[in-house]
Amino acid sequence: MLRIAIPNKGTLSGPAAEMLREAGYRQRADSRDLVCRDDANDVEFFYLRPRDIAVYVGSGDLDLGITGRDLLVDAGSPAEEALDLDFGGATFRFAARAEAVSSVEQIAGQRIATAYPGVVERHLADRGIKAEVIRLDGAVENAVRLGVADVVADVVSTGATLRQAGLTIIGEPILRSSAVLIRRLDAPANAQADQLLRRLQGVLVARRYVMLAYNVPTELLVRATALTPGIDSPTVSSLHREGWVAVQAMVLRDEVHRIMDELYDLGARAILVTDIHACRL
Ligand SMILES: Nc1ncnc2c1ncn2[C@@H]1O[C@H](COP(=O)(O)OP(=O)(O)OP(=O)(O)O)[C@@H](O)[C@H]1O
Ligand SMILES: O=P(O)(O)OC[C@H]1O[C@H](OP(=O)(O)OP(=O)(O)O)[C@H](O)[C@@H]1O
Numbered sequence: 001m002l003r004i005a006i007p008n009k010g011t012l013s014g015p016a017a018e019m020l021r022e023a024g025y026r027q028r029a030d031s032r033d034l035v036c037r038d039d040a041n042d043v044e045f046f047y048l049r050p051r052d053i054a055v056y057v058g059s060g061d062l063d064l065g066i067t068g069r070d071l072l073v074d075a076g077s078p079a080e081e082a083l084d085l086d087f088g089g090a091t092f093r094f095a096a097r098a099e100a101v102s103s104v105e106q107i108a109g110q111r112i113a114t115a116y117p118g119v120v121e122r123h124l125a126d127r128g129i130k131a132e133v134i135r136l137d138g139a140v141e142n143a144v145r146l147g148v149a150d151v152v153a154d155v156v157s158t159g160a161t162l163r164q165a166g167l168t169i170i171g172e173p174i175l176r177s178s179a180v181l182i183r184r185l186d187a188p189a190n191a192q193a194d195q196l197l198r199r200l201q202g203v204l205v206a207r208r209y210v211m212l213a214y215n216v217p218t219e220l221l222v223r224a225t226a227l228t229p230g231i232d233s234p235t236v237s238s239l240h241r242e243g244w245v246a247v248q249a250m251v252l253r254d255e256v257h258r259i260m261d262e263l264y265d266l267g268a269r270a271i272l273v274t275d276i277h278a279c280r281l
């Protein structure tokens, strides 16, 4: 039975369970349950703190896990990213009072408060910057106000928390995070794990793409399919109406309205968009 760690609470918890449900896996009905068996798929889910997930996967006690890239790096455990899951996006950044520290160069010698000491220490070491790292559990923005630190290093999403604490971002992001599927480094080949990975890839494609269908005069087919090349190739079928063909192709959801306008201007008609619920490419 495949054993998978997923976040029991926090930002990543809901979207992780939602994605697994979309991939056809059973998820817990009660948010207090810590284990959920999916016998039909021969998989067992363990609901754990996202910070601990890389530890369980790195040790080999669990086969796969869903956590944040920043938490994976912070744990420093022998696990690697198998797939970017495209949710839980955030940056990890330095911030400080603008009048005290305003550039990365000025961070040297300062006290940096963070709940991610592994990420920060690695970043400083890579750049040869010497600074004191103060490990806190959360709400690190308060550390500057309370005089415990000069700089914070934390997850930034909207930036509202930093603004409210009177802090300004310093430099470029230390890293860009999102939810990732992780596995142990050098894990042996596992057909069941590969199947789960393919299912999640299928969900990502189904979310990113829509199916576009339209009719177009045969003489415009080359120009129309240049707008809708699909992933492998568009499907072209004959129509009862002479001189016209029907085309079907997958199109990026974000681009579909622009492409529909261009197809209409070209002379295509009966242009229809449908959602993709699942796929294996
Ligand atoms: N707006 C956000 N705030 C916090 N973490 C976020 C946000 N967006 C994405 N994340 C990611 O969520 C993970 C942190 O999850 P975690 O459950 O530890 O914190 P949380 O969602 O803030 O919950 P809590 O602090 O209540 O325990 C990190 O990978 C982080 O990058
Ligand atoms: O840029 P924003 O949209 O404001 O979001 C980022 C904030 O959200 C998280 O805090 P959380 O509420 O999880 O509290 P915590 O520090 O106790 O984890 C994170 O640690 C930042 O403080």
Ligand SMILES: [Mg+2]
Pocket: 138
């Ligand atoms: Mg938090």
